[in-house]
Amino acid sequence: MANTNTNWISLSDNSIITSLGAYVKHQRLIQNKTQAKIAEAAGINRWTLSQIENGEAISLISLIQILRALNVLHVLDHFKIETKLSPLELAKIEKQKRHRARNTNDNKDNESEW
Secondary structure (H helix, E strand, O other): OOOOOOOHHHHHHHHHHHHHHHHHHHHHHHEEEOOHHHHHHOOOOHHHHHHOOOHHHHHHHHHHHHHHHHOOOOHHHHOOOOOOOOOHHHHHHHHHHHHHHHHHHOOOOOOOOO
C-alpha cells in the first residue's frame, strides 16, 4: 500500500501544483474520460487541462471547473469554515428558547390602548 501522507508544508509551490495535476489526471483516468471530454464539460480548452495534468499552473477558476466536471468538488470541503459554539453559549441559546405559546387574539378591536 502506498504512503498517502503528504507533507504539504515541505513541498514547493511547483510540487503542489504537480500533485494537483496528478490528482486531476488520476480522477479523469479512473472515470475513463478523455481530456477533450472533461475540457468540454468544464468549458475550458483541452490545452488548459493538459497544462494542469503536466504540472503547470492554471487559474483557480479553471481548476474549480475541472473539479466540477470530474464531480469531485467534495475535495474542497476542507475549506469550509464551521463555527463551533461553546457549551456555555449553547446553554444560553437553549435558555432563550420559548417554552410556552401565547394565545393570540385575532380580534384587534378589543385591544386596550394606553
